[in-house]
Amino acid sequence: MxxxxxxxxxxxxxxxxxxxxxxxxxxxxxxxxxxxxxxxxxxxxxxxxxxxxxxGPSPSKSVSASSSSADLERFFNSPEMTALKQKICEIGQRLWQRAYVDGNGGNIAIRVADDLALCTPTLISKGFMKPEDMCLVDLEGNQKAGIKKRTSEILMHLQIMKAQPKAKATVHCHPPYATGFAVAGVEPPSCMIPEIEVFIGKVPIAPYRTPGTPEMGHLVAELVDKHNTVLMANHGVVSWSHNDVEDAYFKMEILEAYCRTVLVAAQLGQPMKTFSPSQLQDLLKIKQTLGIPDPRIGLKECELCDNAEWRPGVTCALPERGATGESPSVAPDPSTEALVQAITDQILSGAR
Ligand SMILES: [Zn+2]
Structure with a gap:
């Protein structure tokens, strides 16, 4: 015990x-x-x-956006905030080292009170930030403390926090493989690797809007009740965590590795295989015990692994066995193959 x-x-x-x-x-x-x-x-x-x-640490109850500026300043400089500022710098370095951010791109935020968030400043490489660069903002984006100006993309992070009360931290970056899917307008397929099913789930694509505009944040925030990681069309990825900022960052690693793996698999000249809906159901049970929501929990088995974009024509019917007796769930899916090949070709031709 x-x-x-x-x-x-x-x-x-x-x-x-x-x-x-x-x-x-x-x-x-x-x-x-x-x-x-x-x-x-x-x-x-x-x-x-x-x-x-x-x-992660629960948001503070002792301060709020309406606290006096002296109280906010004291809170901003407390040991607890210093530890979180250092953590944001560490996550920034990891994003930069893995080439998930470029130039001044990407931003990170942590909810530190019901209506306050700590975030990264504008115009700085995420690989070279110092704790004193961080900013404190209210949920409307008004800066409450910090010498540097807060990131212009903070509105999206705050809209996620407002729409999803469980969101303790958010990370936004531009990892090339996942962003490639966002540019091609293709949602990553499901039922191929357990890791992404358990820790992320399906990754939707929010339509493109100019970065930093309230409309962009609104379109992303609409998706965060069901999804912890969202592709932003022609832009990048954003994730939120109910735990802490490192967990939000892990979602980036998991998604980026997944998108890269799918593209590698697509080029090996062999039909891509999926695991079965019942095997996905086992993963969803693990997910439930971890307290990670997934809109697919409770769906019928035949509705799982049913991704219209990757498997057009798949309907929720009893699986039929082919002439070889092979289960269709592990059989090569020609439509998936064709689509993966088309995306691969598109991405490769764009890279030349
Ligand atoms: Zn961005």
């Missing part, structure tokens, strides 16, 4: 001058213990999480 740590336990440890980082990482922390740990500036783990909670 797991140890339960209450606020009284934490107070006792602080009173005795004990080390907060000595608290067990696998314990269950009560909400008031979590608040106390956060207010005490630790222990904040590898992914900016309060130890043992399995989730």
């Amino acid at each position: 797991k140890t339960v740590i209450s606020a009284r336990d934490v107070e006792e440890l602080i009173r005795k001058g004990g080390d907060l980082s000595s608290l067990p990482a696998d314990a269950v922390y009560t909400p008031s213990a979590r608040d106390l740990l956060r207010d005490s500036g630790g222990p904040v783990g590898r992914s900016g999480t309060v130890a043992g909670t399995g989730a």
Whole structure:
């Protein structure tokens, strides 16, 4: 059985001058213990999480957008905010090192109070940011603290946070393979790799609008009740996490690796195979236990792996067995093949 740590336990440890980082990482922390740990500036783990909670720090209840500027400034410079600023810089470096951002592209935001978010500034490479570059904004995008001007794309992040109350952090970048799908207007197919099904699910495409406009944010925000990662047509990708900023970043790695793998598979000269709808159902069960929503949970088996764009003509009917007795779910899908080949050709010809 797991140890339960209450606020009284934490107070006792602080009173005795004990080390907060000595608290067990696998314990269950009560909400008031979590608040106390956060207010005490630790222990904040590898992914900016309060130890043992399995989730990122809860947005602060002590400040809001209407707090005095002195209070906001104090909050902005607190140890807790400094840790999150450092985490944003680290995620920025990882985005840049993996070539998910180019020039000054990409932006990152973390919800730090019900109506406040910490975010990256405008006109800076995400690979070379410093904690003091970060900005504090309210959910309308008004800057509340920070020397540099906030990113112009913050409106989209804030619209996601307003539309999806569970969104604790958002990441936007331009990874080339996933962005290639967004340029071709093709939603990545499903039932090919377990990782993306469990941690992301289907990835829709929001129509193109000028970056930074409220309309762009609106079109993305419309999709975030059902999807944690969205392709933005002719632009890039945005993801949100109910945990923390590292988890939002992981969605980028997972999606980009997936899009790259699909394109590699499409060029190997062999029919691409999918796993079966019942196998997807097993993955969705795992997803449910992880608390990650997916609109496909509860769908009939025959409705899974049914992607009209990749498998045109597939209808929700009992699977038929071919002459060879081979299950259609693992059989090569000629329409998928043709489409993947067409996209591959399109992308390759564009690269020349
Ligand atoms: Zn962008």
